[in-house]
Amino acid sequence: MTSGSLPIIFALPGNEALAAALASHLHASVGELAIRGFPDGETYLRFVTPVTGSKVVLACSLHHPDDQVMPLLFAAATAKELGAAAVGLVTPYLGYMRQDKRFNEGEAVTSALFARLLSQHIDWLVTVDPHLHRWHSLDEIYSVPSAVVPAAPLLAAWIKANVNSPVLIGPDAESEQWVSAVARDAGAPHVVLEKIRRGDRNVSVSIPDPEVLRGRTPVLVDDIISTGRTMIAAARHALAQGLPTPVCIGVHAVFAGDAYEALLTAGAARVVTTNTIPQATGVIDVSAAIAAAAAGLLAG
Ligand code: R5P
Numbered sequence: 176m177t178s179g180s181l182p183i184i185f186a187l188p189g190n191e192a193l194a195a196a197l198a199s200h201l202h203a204s205v206g207e208l209a210i211r212g213f214p215d216g217e218t219y220l221r222f223v224t225p226v227t228g229s230k231v232v233l234a235c236s237l238h239h240p241d242d243q244v245m246p247l248l249f250a251a252a253t254a255k256e257l258g259a260a261a262v263g264l265v266t267p268y269l270g271y272m273r274q275d276k277r278f279n280e281g282e283a284v285t286s287a288l289f290a291r292l293l294s295q296h297i298d299w300l301v302t303v304d305p306h307l308h309r310w311h312s313l314d315e316i317y318s319v320p321s322a323v324v325p326a327a328p329l330l331a332a333w334i335k336a337n338v339n340s341p342v343l344i345g346p347d348a349e350s351e352q353w354v355s356a357v358a359r360d361a362g363a364p365h366v367v368l369e370k371i372r373r374g375d376r377n378v379s380v381s382i383p384d385p386e387v388l389r390g391r392t393p394v395l396v397d398d399i400i401s402t403g404r405t406m407i408a409a410a411r412h413a414l415a416q417g418l419p420t421p422v423c424i425g426v427h428a429v430f431a432g433d434a435y436e437a438l439l440t441a442g443a444a445r446v447v448t449t450n451t452i453p454q455a456t457g458v459i460d461v462s463a464a465i466a467a468a469a470a471g472l473l474a475g
Pocket residue numbers: 346347349350375378397398399400401402403404405406
């Protein structure tokens with residue numbers, strides 16, 4: 176990238192490490208964005224670093240989207256008003272992807288509504304493994320160009336380097352797409368469990384054929400650990416079959432409520448995630464892959 180086209184990276188609150196990593200990989204600068212809350216809870220926002228004529232990249236993971244999206248939309252709209260040449264969004268965890276269908280009459284299909292809202296204010300976005308289930312591509316709901324970074328090669332590299340004789344376990348049919356890709360890259364076998372979800376925190380799973388797991392280290396792999404109840408059910412079931420304590424790997428460490436502690440209590444040997452969401456478990460670094468994807472969109 177030539178110096179004349181260097182973007183300016185701005186961190187939304189809590190995304191400072193991500194912005195610094197992106198700037199380093201892209202040989203770009205980090206701009207100053209002042210954001211604070213007024214006493215009544217409204218947001219004050221000011222671009223201290225001028226953006227006129229520059230390509231702006233906003234770094235903002237969206238794991239608490241209801242709180243995070245208002246400052247993000249204000250930042251994107253203000254950058255445009257101030258004459259930014261383009262406004263891109265790097266959101267390693269893209270929230271609001273799971274309600275992809277009107278399951279009951281009158282429900283909001285929030286994935287599509289959220290996509291429509293964001294698309295009005297940004298020119299492109301980069302994310303890591305969005306939860307695509309009934310939607311097959313972000314293009315079905317986002318009207319701006321997007322790039323999706325796959326975490327599978329990074330997860331596979333971590334497993335190869337850290338786990339002896341692994342067998343990968345996906346907790347439900349939806350996880351098949353991630354688990355099979357990670358297993359292929361890691362050169363390990365995999366199985367997918369049968370899951371029944373009766374409520375937000377009421378999940379049960381079963382292993383179709385426990386014998387294929389004997390003599391190996393179980394590695395549970397899922398895209399999102401939210402309440403942790405999916406992983407907990409899978410870990411308990413593996414232990415009940417007499418298997419060794421499992422390693423739990425998630426792409427996105429949402430960790431709602433007591434999820435992390437409950438997973439350790441349930442018998443996980445270790446919980447490891449990427450750093451798409453800032454958490455202590457985030458030892459698998461996605462920033463270089465994200466920066467490479469962003470570079471492609473910045474050049475376009
Ligand atoms: C489900 O479709 C996802 O792939 C995850 O399995 C799910 O989001 C995990 O949620 P929780 O941690 O709340 O069980």
